[in-house]
Amino acid sequence: MKILFGPVSSRRFGRSLGIDLSPSKKQCNFDCVYCELDPKKAQEKQDEIISIDKIISEVKAMLEKNVEFDFLTLTANGEPSLYPYLNELILSLRSIAKDKKLLILSNGTAVLDEDKFNALLKLDVVKFSLDSAVAKTFYRIDRALKNIDLEKMIEKMADFRARFNGDLIMEILVVKDLNDNEEEFEALNQALKKIMPLRVDLSTIDRPPAYAVKKVSEEKLLELSKLIDSTPVLLAKRHYEGEKLSFNEEELLKMLHLRSQSEIDIEVKFDEQPKTLLNQLIKEKKVKILDLAGVKFYKV
Known part of the structure; x- marks a missing residue:
């Protein structure tokens, strides 16, 4: 059961040491159609929990090796904010890795829980997902627990942004024939105007998905990105097939x-x-x- 992975290099976050808060199985309140993990019924709480002591012990051992990295990234096979001791873990990591930035890759549902909301305020960078601002599409793509209210989640994300002193990033993953149209992106743009993140990362499926869904082309991603005018958009590009651009x-x-x-x-x-x-x-x-x-x- 490997808790730490990396450090890995990323164009978006530099060198990052990952902390997997659910290393042995998928534990998530979503069951996204594009997830690279096998389908699994969404759950509200973790039923397999790693102790804080074990996590801190492994991080300390890595720090003692003087391995170079910029971020400690909280992630999971599932949703990391389901970890029940999130606040205590963040405080402990902050105390032993004062020169490292703390980041979480979350689906955003933590904002619906006051304790988790407040815990995330202690981080340096928070990345939330928002694949649709239309309830019907949101549930089709993310297959979230039915008690997750999309409209309220967007409102709480905006509240979080207003109180957060760090960097808030939003991520949208586009799925062919589900959220790849103008109506969807007009709704997303309005939601992003409320949330006002530092930037939006826009991508599509790049690994075998849990369900029978397809990616969109990079040309389609570029077209959709132009419908977001409220914040800078970063496209996840692996190659560019068009003619190189030239300007005076x-x-x-x-x-x-x-x-x-x-x-x-x-x-x-x-x-x-x-x-x-x-x-x-x-x-x-x-x-x-x-x-x-x-x-x-x-x-x-």
Whole structure:
């Protein structure tokens, strides 16, 4: 039963040491159609619980090896916020790893529980999922417990953002023929305007899913991303098949004024000429660099 994994490198979070709060089996209040784990009935509480002492002991052992990493990431085979001693664990991790940032990858339901809500306020970075802002679609994709109220969850996410001193990131995973249309993204955009996260990570299925669902193309992801105008969007790209883009100064400044571009966008989509031009515009202070939870965005 391996609790720690990594450190692994990520473009979105740098080097991260993962802490699996449900290492031996799936324990989740969702049963998402796209989950890489086998289907399993959603549950409200963990029934197999690791002791805090065991987790802290393993983290201490890793720290003593002087392994380099930036984040301690709370995750799980399922939903990490179901861990019943979440607040105590966060406080303990903070006490032994003062120079590391604490991150959780959560489906967002923790905001519906006051104690968990308050525990998450103690973290540096929180990442919530929101695959749909339409109740019917939300339950079709995430197969959540029926006592999870989507509208209330969105309201509480907005409340959390207002009180949180760290970085809040939202993640949307797009599933073909379920949430890959304009109506869905108009609803998501309105929800994101309420929540106001630092950024949105937009992706699709990239591993064999639990149920018979399909991914969308990267071109479709790009099209849908343009429907979100409330916050910067980071597209999860593994390759770019289109022609590399080239701009003169006026065109590049106009693009960055209308829509900020991530360093990943620049890397995979731009040819060398606008990359050189961008560096020059940064030196001339015509373009600003925004660090949004470890990912650089360029904006006018």
